[in-house]
Amino acid sequence: MIRFAIDNNLKVEEFHSLLVRSGLAERRPVENMSRLRSMLENADLILTARWEDTLVGVARSVTDFVYCCYLSDLAVDRKFQSQGIGERLMHETQKHLHPEATLILLSAPAATHYYPKKGFKLHPAAFTRSGPVVLE
Numbered sequence: 792m793i794r795f796a797i798d799n800n801l802k803v804e805e806f807h808s809l810l811v812r813s814g815l816a817e818r819r820p821v822e823n824m825s826r827l828r829s830m831l832e833n834a835d836l837i838l839t840a841r842w843e844d845t846l847v848g849v850a851r852s853v854t855d856f857v858y859c860c861y862l863s864d865l866a867v868d869r870k871f872q873s874q875g876i877g878e879r880l881m882h883e884t885q886k887h888l889h890p891e892a893t894l895i896l897l898s899a900p901a902a903t904h905y906y907p908k909k910g911f912k913l914h915p916a917a918f919t920r921s922g923p924v925v926l927e
């Protein structure tokens with residue numbers, strides 16, 4: 792049986808291992824454990840899925856809980872994919888938010904067909920900016 796729980800103290804080694812086992816590692820800074828540790832320490836809401844004691848899924852969010860929730864990392868171990876774990880992790884995340892709060896995420900290229908199946912709408916006016924700030 793899969794157990795779902797909040798785990799805001801998730802260990803960085805477990806997170807790293809799941810990123811690798813899910814395939815999300817290629818799009819996350821897995822070569823830098825210190826950065827991964829900060830991602831966990833500064834997240835606001837971390838939901839985990841465990842089979843026995845093994846971490847098989849995670850949803851890591853940055854949120855104010857009432858208006859917006861950035862679901863940064865949703866990952867499920869390849870061996871456990873397509874069993875409803877990703878859906879349940881998003882559902883459990885939303886249970887901790889105001890009913891009118893919006894979930895926001897950036898899909899990995901391989902998952903762009905996943906989110907529309909789960910009720911997400913493609914936003915035509917989303918922007919991102921990263922890299923060093925350059926003052927003009």
Ligand SMILES: CC(C)(COP(=O)(O)OP(=O)(O)OC[C@H]1O[C@@H](n2cnc3c(N)ncnc32)[C@H](O)[C@@H]1OP(=O)(O)O)[C@@H](O)C(=O)NCCC(=O)NCCS
Binds near residue numbers: 864865875897905
């Ligand atoms: C994408 C991911 C989180 C989905 O979680 P999951 O537990 O496997 O998916 P669920 O069981 O909730 O949903 C299953 C359904 O979604 C579909 N699905 C799963 N992964 C999909 C994908 N990458 N693209 C399109 N559809 C996908 C399944 O075919 C299934 O559809 P069906 O109900 O019509 O049969 C998981 O596959 C994963 O971790 N992938 C690798 C990492 C990744 O890309 N994460 C997303 C980062 S934004």
